[in-house]
Amino acid sequence: MSQKISGIWDRLRHLQIEIFPSLKNSNEPLLDKHLHLIRVLEIARIEEFIVVSSQGRGRPKSERLPIVRAFLAKGIFNLTTTRELMDRLEIDPMLRRICGWERRNQIPKEWTFSRAFSEIAKTDLLDRIHRALVALYEGGRPPAGGHVSRDSTAIEAREKPVKKVAAEPKPKRKRGRPRKGETRPPAEPTRLEKQREMSLEQMLNDLPTECDRGTKKNSQGYKVSWNGYKLHMDVGDGQIPISCILTSASLHDSQAALPLASMTHEQVTNCYDLMDAAYDAEIIKKFSEDLGHVPIIDSNPRCSEKIPFDPAKKVRYRQRSSVERVFGRLKDEYGGRMIRVRGAVKVMAHLLFGIIPLTVDQLSRFVE
Numbered sequence: 001m002s003q004k005i006s007g008i009w010d011r012l013r014h015l016q017i018e019i020f021p022s023l024k025n026s027n028e029p030l031l032d033k034h035l036h037l038i039r040v041l042e043i044a045r046i047e048e049f050i051v052v053s054s055q056g057r058g059r060p061k062s063e064r065l066p067i068v069r070a071f072l073a074k075g076i077f078n079l080t081t082t083r084e085l086m087d088r089l090e091i092d093p094m095l096r097r098i099c100g101w102e103r104r105n106q107i108p109k110e111w112t113f114s115r116a117f118s119e120i121a122k123t124d125l126l127d128r129i130h131r132a133l134v135a136l137y138e139g140g141r142p143p144a145g146g147h148v149s150r151d152s153t154a155i156e157a158r159e160k161p162v163k164k165v166a167a168e169p170k171p172k173r174k175r176g177r178p179r180k181g182e183t184r185p186p187a188e189p190t191r192l193e194k195q196r197e198m199s200l201e202q203m204l205n206d207l208p209t210e211c212d213r214g215t216k217k218n219s220q221g222y223k224v225s226w227n228g229y230k231l232h233m234d235v236g237d238g239q240i241p242i243s244c245i246l247t248s249a250s251l252h253d254s255q256a257a258l259p260l261a262s263m264t265h266e267q268v269t270n271c272y273d274l275m276d277a278a279y280d281a282e283i284i285k286k287f288s289e290d291l292g293h294v295p296i297i298d299s300n301p302r303c304s305e306k307i308p309f310d311p312a313k314k315v316r317y318r319q320r321s322s323v324e325r326v327f328g329r330l331k332d333e334y335g336g337r338m339i340r341v342r343g344a345v346k347v348m349a350h351l352l353f354g355i356i357p358l359t360v361d362q363l364s365r366f367v368e
Helices: 003-024 032-044 064-076 082-091 093-099 110-122 125-139 191-195 200-206 253-267 282-290 311-333 344-367
Strands: 147-156 212-217 223-236 240-248 272-275 294-297
Touching: 032 064, 032 093, 032 125, 032 344, 064 082, 064 093, 064 110, 064 344, 082 093, 082 110, 110 344, 125 240, 125 253, 125 344, 147 253, 147 311, 191 200, 191 253, 191 282, 200 253, 223 253, 223 311, 223 344, 240 253, 240 344, 253 282, 272 311, 282 294, 294 311, 311 344
Parallel strands: 147 272, 272 294
Antiparallel strands: 147 223, 212 223, 223 240
């Protein structure tokens, strides 16, 4: 057993043997949600990522650690608004104590929660916590094996789509072969072609993140539209979220494939990249192969016939449904359907407050 996976096991064992029994013996009711929050706090160790800055002039800030715990509880309890979170803290002494407040009058005001959320969203705190959890997951897996499933899901937001500026009409290209001595300007490279020469940071900066309108086909084949964003995610074996990117809703799934693959390659080791027909492009296949992976991508028939998988790839492709199950849990159990903030930065922070406890829950099942 590796050192990292042994560390997770020790933390879970400490919870089961010492902490949970002592809490169950208290006079206050202890729910499964409370136990889930305690498990998240014990495994994620968020206090190790929060830097306490020196206080300057003015009124001292409320401590951020209890507030971060409270926002994690908001995701776990699937609460819609911060006001609901505060009401829950008022009537639930066990939850209040887990977050770090003994008395009701210690709970910050709503505007303090809002200000703290904005500050947290602008930092990489939640990203660092999630990456540390993924590192624990990687420590318990075989050195070279496993699958990564890649897909996207609609994120509906309560904000107006940004009005797009009409692009200048491109000059029409002449049909047929050029005449002798005629030179034509080269075709403008696509985003996928540009991404091959970009670094990860450049690829991420090139992706649009403003709120707009997206359309895609659902599992029944019907087109659905929404205002908001699109969450792209890589999921490993055991339904562990590894990498995630938030973009505009109108962005095609394939445009986020290369940056997602680069992010995942930096964090975990895997052999197979599983993707649906939206990612059927030679550039994506070549990029996956250059990383040392085997791309298993559903064929997009376009103008020709659909190419079926060989028997071995057909069996492995069944693992791709794991990313769909992660999206379902994020939306149904961890607040993914309840976006009440505006702007891509805040929306991503809201989603990460659900992705982190979801990752811990799946990681606990993976270890056990």
